[in-house]
Amino acid sequence: MELNPKISQAIQALRERTYFSAYPENPKAYSEESHDAGKTAFQKQLSNPFLGLDETGATGKFGEEVSPYMLVGLGVEYPVFTADYLVEQSQSAQNQWKKISPLERANILIEMLDKVSERFFELAYATMHTTGQSFVMSFQASGPHANDRALESVALGYEELTRYPQQLDWVKNMGKFDLTIKKNFKPVAKGVGLVIGCSTFPTWNTVPGVFANLIAGNSCIIKPHPKSVLPIAIVVEEMQKVLSAHGFSTKLVQLAADSSANPITKHLAEHSSVKLIDYTGGSDFGRYIESLPGKTVFTEKAGVNSVILDGAADAKAVFGNLAFAASLYSGQMCTAPQNIFVSKDGINTPEGNMSFDDVVASLRGALKGLAENPKMGAGTLGAVQNDITRKRVEDALSGTGAISNDAVVENTEFTDARTLAPSIVVVDAADDRWKHECFGPILFVVRTSGKEESLALAAHLASTVGAITCSCYSTDVAYMQSVEEVMNEQAFTPVSFNFTGAAFVNQHAAFSDFHVTGGNPSGNATFTDSLYINRRFVWVGNRFA
């Protein structure tokens, strides 16, 4: 059997960290028919039970998703199962799956991704109407970008699992004779994996762990967020179909849909046979997951991302880029900036000093301009996933220093969409409000005593509360070196410098950018370094005289 060439290409890209994508990210690269078919399939799904999954053993059906664009329930119901049933089935499916080689597993997994790619448009609409992402972001995040991240897991997994010879004759000269011992080296899977999804990126944050579990020979139970099930249900359907076609149990990959009223996450996570847990979500539950004894845990929790704004070679470009980064999906990306640290004395520009107040005014103008841009506004902002986020923003805006974004966002397609353009809260460094995650379209502009305090505050926050990214704008080379060193070494946080134009701090490219470092409280794992794979199996070497 030949290795699927997508995997060899991905391995090469991963080593070199160069640009690579196996699935085009532009919706226009796909046929119009596939777009229409996807849209129709999504519409037909509404108000109907989801029928694509193996329902053997289900105890009922349930669904509670609400479209953030239409503010009506989707009416889609998914089969539900008991935690014990899911784990028992997962174990027995794993016993079959672990017996085949990494090569066979890798090729089957890529076949799954290829099948998923045929439903990218349906996935896009499903993602829009569960997460509130715009159409293009939904298409890219749940389609090609998620597939690429899954492929990344498979490729790195294949490389690590085949790192050593399967068997060899080990020969040691003992002086008068050679001692020969036959040895084999086996990557032994840990067992049943649980992957817990989030409401905002239901496939992008889920499939890396799923495919990492599977390439290593584990089975997988996917526990989606009850408000964001449809996208991953479509993925699981395609995966089960491919498993079935190859004679494997569809129970190898199961969807553990539950309800907000009767969650089964803890039952699954605490089950003694569940050995691996991947988690994306809030920090409190994340710390609970990390504290479970005897589990191998991979987390992405809350991060509070900083912008250190010291100077700008082109102020307009900087505020435009910042406004876009903060507005994209209404600030609901885990990589979105929250705090902008600016000296009370303002910033340097080629035109001279720009005062602190002018910085705030320029940022406000850029945010409002983007939100009200008829071509850009609605498509950039998307919709707010849930009312809790909206309420959080309202609360933040009721305090001092708040500058509400009064932009009128025009969404001609969905007039009921829950839309919120990012607002600003201007705070002093001593204020406490910016020192924790305030998830949603809110930016805190923090007035500092100077650039050194800006850096110190950003680094301390990242190391104590966590950060996934940091953005720095400056024209001072020595200062930028200092920002890089301090953020990297004290807070294990990457820095993006002077991003303007088409480069945005929010975007982490598969095969090149590590997503989350694992070195600060925003998470203990990375998409995708070798730990992300190697912690899922154990090397065992046997010897034969």
Added chain:
Amino acid sequence: MELNPKISQAIQALRERTYFSAYPENPKAYSEESHDAGKTAFQKQLSNPFLGLDETGATGKFGEEVSPYMLVGLGVEYPVFTADYLVEQSQSAQNQWKKISPLERANILIEMLDKVSERFFELAYATMHTTGQSFVMSFQASGPHANDRALESVALGYEELTRYPQQLDWVKNMGKFDLTIKKNFKPVAKGVGLVIGCSTFPTWNTVPGVFANLIAGNSCIIKPHPKSVLPIAIVVEEMQKVLSAHGFSTKLVQLAADSSANPITKHLAEHSSVKLIDYTGGSDFGRYIESLPGKTVFTEKAGVNSVILDGAADAKAVFGNLAFAASLYSGQMCTAPQNIFVSKDGINTPEGNMSFDDVVASLRGALKGLAENPKMGAGTLGAVQNDITRKRVEDALSGTGAISNDAVVENTEFTDARTLAPSIVVVDAADDRWKHECFGPILFVVRTSGKEESLALAAHLASTVGAITCSCYSTDVAYMQSVEEVMNEQAFTPVSFNFTGAAFVNQHAAFSDFHVTGGNPSGNATFTDSLYINRRFVWVGNRFA
């Protein structure tokens, strides 16, 4: 700067898992003068303070080592420091060390190992008179084998740390233009590492973690067992000398000698600036270390190793091999067998069935024969490290089924040596005495209902209590496949099949055999897989527009 060729050779061997050694293991490969000089140096050290270490900041001197061969104190005193002082110094030394490249670090670390190799004979005598190992084992374990394991950490570390390009232009075609982002990728060290040693293998179990910490850019504090300090003190002396010669702070590698009465291990382990802990020792303290929040922990705890004795193609060779494996260093190796599972119906041999009682008698004969062999006995058994081990054996021999080894071990060189040849306790499967570690020269022969129960008991014990190795003797190919599968997949335990002659289950070769798998309670880490390196640093990637 060129990479030291030892490292490239080691990387190659690690990938291929073939035989490799950078430091000859046969004492006769070294000059007689170096042997004499080492012996003299050791003798001169007795009853004198150890002067080779940087003593700046020491609060006093202390030592409490006792020779298991002479049963007298060595009278060597080591500088002692407060935990806070050690950590503070470690941090500031790390700030300097982390700035140089993995290549520079790797070459300096190999220079240290080369310097250590010039003191192999002194190390051998120091190891004999602290651990009770025989001369040859002391030479090999603390000399070439320890150096090879340290080189293994450096080599794999170098490979992992240089896995990605340091910087590159990432270019993505955006249709009408290319988006180019400069990126760098940095392995950022976690900080201060603590390595906690054990009394029986004071350097072999310590240096892998020390050199893994250092290659990754961390600093290291070594907390030796207070009864087994001299060998690692010699190693630290040589490391500090090389650091000093290259202009680095000697505080990068510090020896944290303490006393049994006033241990500082917990102060060090719980210190907020200590980020990494390597530990070898008992399970209770190991679980405490593993439970410390916010630490990256590598443990080797107690394991109970099984022999599954089903049949023998050459019974005499099997009992000879087993007796040697059990007698080597009086059963004080973490890889030594403890439980021998034998069917009540006996075993298969080419001469027909050998009854259970005959198996016990043959084993007893082999153990006694080896112990009383004037050329082999004392040199194989060595001495018992401490009185607690002797007491444990006495307690085990006071119960039912005990068959004391009444061999008269002749040690002409050290007539006071604390010597104990392995004894046997015959127990039923239902007995509890074999179900936990009984460290020292004791073998339990467990009477089972048949070979299937033998395997089930061995696998259950390994998965619940932990095991580092398993040995199986059988001529039944299907059964051996089943043993391999069950021990590997249920207990993550490697199996050595039908070892006779010069192959012993106790020996794990550097660059080829994984020591401890990390998949069962005997430990959470391996010498040396990629996790052993990659968990010590964090990849951080920065981007520049």
